[in-house]
Amino acid sequence: MKKRFLPKNVADHTERRNPSKSSERKRPIGKIVERFENLYGALGCRFEYRESKIVQMSERPSSSEKCKKVKTCSSGCLSMEELERKKSPINPYNRAEYPPVQWLPPDVEDTDTSIPCPERETFPMPHIHTVFCPPKDLQKKENGYISATRAKEDCREELARKEQYRKIRDKVEKAVKKHKVFLIRGELPKLKKALEDRGWVQKYESTQTRSLPYGSVTYLEAKSLGDIRLSDGMLNERALMFTMLRHKAPDLIWDCRNDFVDWDCNLKSNTVLNRYQKPAAYTSKLGMANLLQESHWLYELDVADVNCPRSYNLTRELSAFIKDFRLTAAAGLLKWLVESARDGAVDKDRDTFPVDIGQVEFALRRCEECVADAKHESIDQPDPEVSEEEWNRFCDDHNRVLHKENEIPDCRSTPSRLQKAYEAAVTVLEEIKEIDSQYFLNGKRNVWIMKPSHLCCGSGISISHDLKEILRRAETRPKEYFIVQKYIEHPLLVQGTKFDIRLWYLVTCTFPLTIWVFREALLRFSSKPYTFSSYHEAIHICNTAIQEKYDFERRRRRKRGDVIEAAETVRDQGWDCEKLNECLKSMGYKGEPYYDTIYPRMAQAIVMTMLAAQESMDKRRCSFELYGADFMVMEDLSVWLIEINTNPRMHPPSSKISQRLYGSVLDSLVKVIMDLPINPSSDTGGFVLTYMQTVPEFRPYLGPCFFAIGKSMTLHEQPRKKRQERKANICSPWSKQNRAWTAPPTVARLRDPKVVDFIDYLNSAGCAAVN
Known part of the structure; x- marks a missing residue:
């Protein structure tokens, strides 16, 4: 049976039972203590050994108990010297408690003699770790206890964790404060x-x-x-x-x-x-369309102006949409006739014509009636009666001519009748151009786009030129789900590809309205060239979430090796605003087209839209919101607002350009929100203060002295005297004098006039009464 060395208290107990074997137990313990003392001395640390005695469970060692330092003589016997324990003068509860010595079995050889003792400078820890720092729990292995090297590593890891915890705690406490x-x-x-x-x-x-x-x-x-x-x-x-x-x-x-x-x-x-409550009143498609119907009252030259394609709510404006759809188709057929005759596609001297000449005359009569209504020339005339069958037949012929050129039959006509229709069409189109602000936006194909009012990322969008298909899709959805908007048929193209512009702006206060617009915008290109042969979303919808799907498909096919990929598209070339400006200059536009024309018009559209939405915005003091406005640019550089996003995409980036812009926008936003209130002269990054509303004390059209001359009126009868006495004896905390105003603070509606009694005003001013 192998001998195993026991701890000191067990050795004392054994000595009492068998005094003859006490010397055999003390000698090995002395050697081990001497070995640990030499090792700790080599490392520059102090090793202390405390000899404990067997006591009863109810007894507790007193604070005056003394420790004895172990010393060995040449013969191997032990001698003890009493040493007083030093108490910490700073914290009496921070006393050094030495853990018991972990003995090694005699049959396990310790190859590493190093003892863990981290330096104070590296890991400043409490006093308990300055003397002895072994691991908390010795983990056993198959062949015995862990080595001293492993113990040293565990000790350093524990100290590193405590240091990490201290740093995190200090950082959190500082941030909370x-x-x-x-x-x-x-x-x-x-x-x-x-x-x-x-x-x-x-x-x-x-x-x-x-x-x-x-x-x-x-x-x-x-x-x-x-x-x-x-x-x-x-x-x-x-x-x-x-x-x-x-x-x-x-x-x-x-x-x-x-x-x-x-x-x-x-x-x-x-x-x-970072959000205002209930923003759907001005950021949803239907909400923005309703607001912009009355936005012309807020127009201000070079400050607030907006162009937005006309939109309809099919739940409430179905008849108005059908009327607009048919009139746009009639004007589109006349545009096709004039353009085809000028380009030589249609010969006015021939006896055949791609469409029935009666349909052209039908479109002429409808357009003339529209012009007469706009000029108020048909007030005393009865409304013309046009059947649904006639309109349906005309819309079908219009679709065959403009969208199905291979199915156009040759119709008989006379040159004189065709020439007369051509001259009348030119005259009517010039009159329509004067009364219709969206004449160039309409085009001739009569294409409309349907958008879900509350969805984002291009979800649920469809494009069509067929009235029956549009109404059928609207019937399959709940009320006020879709908004139908006129599609821009002649957008500005770059290398034959459609694009839109995402411009970020920040609203830091709603009253007075304060708007910051970011200097640089994001150009979002389609993946395929622009054409009307297909209404595929990769051609007509420039949303990043839509276009990324086709980028992924292209990468997947290239990895699989099914399709040999063609040259990179415009979307892959990394276009920015500077590159677009140079492209427009090369196309013949004068000056700096983007910076002098496009960007100012986008900023004016944002200002006018937010002025129209100001009444619906939350008046919270500690709120702000980042918006993303999407614009389309036409060939004449007119800017059209498509929609406003209350939660613009800022992560993850889809390209190198978006990666740079997303980070710049967020970093500049933090500068405006966090740094500017503390230091008014601090840098605002890429945001520029575009509009700050001036709120006068009185509105100019009301004036401070708007009086009503007349006799003072008694609005309420005086209460009886007894009733007043009875009320006076009641002491209630909810009486009118003691009642507290608990309603939330609101901003005064400065547009409402102030009603002032003229007699009271004269009496307060010390003037004589005027009869």
């Missing part, structure tokens, strides 16, 4: 980095509560963040911050989800939010 805790519902690494560079700390939340209004429920679990300790032994900073900040309300909340949920009513008034 300075109110710099932010919460992001989504994924925006650029915004996170910009805030963390300014000392902000991110607050995380569990997966179960990310779809709920913030503050509506209590969340204390975060399984999606992982364990506190990572696989490499270090601490999980995200999980640790979640634990520290789970009961702390954030000072900034950024919600970048599409399914936006209104904020909870318990949210603090000083919490900064």
Whole structure:
């Protein structure tokens, strides 16, 4: 049987039972103590050994108990010297407690004699770790205990974890003290980095509560963040911050989800939010269309002006849309006739014509009636009666001529009749051009686009020129689901490809309205050349979410080797605003077309749209919002507002251009929101203050002295005297004098006139009464 060395207390107990064997037990213990003392001395550390005695369970060692330092003589016997324990003068509870010595079995050879003893300068830890720092728990292996090298590594890892924890705790405490805790519902690494560079700390939340209004429920679990300790032994900073900040309300909340949920009513008034509540009144397709119908009252030269394709709500404006659709088709057929005759495609001296000449005369009569109504010349005339059958037949002929050229039959006609129709069409089109502001936008093909009002990323969009198909699609959806908008048939093309412009702007205050517009815009190109032979979304819809699908398909096929890919498209060439400006100059446009014409018109459209939406916007003080406005440019460089996105895509980037712009926009936004209120002269990055509303005390059209002359009126009868006495004896905290005003603060409607009694005004001014 192999001998095993026991701890000191067990050795003392054995000595009492068998005094003859006490010397055999003491000698090996002395050698081991001497060995550890020499090793610790070589490392520059101090080793102390405390000899404990067998005591009863109820007895406790007193504070005056003395420790004895172990010394060995040449013969191997032990001698003890009493040494007083020193108490910490700074903290009486911070006393050195030495762990028991872990003995090694005699049959296990220790190849590494180094003992873990980290330096104070590297890991400043409490006093308990300055004397002896072994691992907390010795892990056993198959062949015995762990080596001293492993113990040293475990000790250093534990100290590193404590240092990491201390740094995270200090950072969180500093951020909480300075109110710099932010919460992001989504994924925006650029915004996170910009805030963390300014000392902000991110607050995380569990997966179960990310779809709920913030503050509506209590969340204390975060399984999606992982364990506190990572696989490499270090601490999980995200999980640790979640634990520290789970009961702390954030000072900034950024919600970048599409399914936006209104904020909870318990949210603090000083919490900064990146969204205004209920923005659908002006950012949805139907909401923006309703607002812009009356936007002409807010027009201001070189400040506020907007062009938007006309739109219809089929639930409420079905008859108006059908009338507009038919009149646009009639004008489109006349445009086709005039352009074909000028280009030589139609010979006016021939006896045959691609369409029945009666349909051309029908279109002429309808356009003349439209001009007469616009000029108020048909007030005393009865409305012409046109049957549905006649309109349907005309629309079918229009579609065959403009969209199905191979199915056009030759119709008999006379040259004189055709010449007369041509001359009348030229005259009518000139009159329509004067009364219709969207004459050039209409084109001749009568193409319309259907968009879901509340969807984004190009979802559910369809294009058609058939009235029956448009009505059939609208019937399959709920009410007010679709908005029908006139399609821009002649957009500005770059290398035969359609594109639109995404311009970001920031609203930092709704009253007075303050708008910041970003200097540079994002050009979004289609993947395929522009044509009307197909209404495929890759040709006509420039949304990034739509075009990325075809980029992925092209990469997948190239990897598989099925298709030999052609030359790169315009979308792959990385176009920016500077490159577009140079392209327009090469096409013959004078000056700086983009910077002098396109960009100012986009900024004016944004200002006018937000002025129209100001009444519907939330008047919260600590709120701001980033918008993305989409514009189309026509061949005459006229700018048309397509839609406004309340949650523009900022991650992930789809190209090198978007990667650069996304980061620049978010970094500039943080400068405007965080740096500018502290330092008015700080840099605002790429954002430029485009509009700041001036709110006078009185409106110019009302004036400060608008009086009504007359006799003063008594609006309410005086109460009886007894009733007044009875009320006077009642002391209620909810009486009119003591009642507190608990309604939320609102902004005064300065457009409402101030009604002032003329007699009271004269009496207060000290003037004589006027009869």
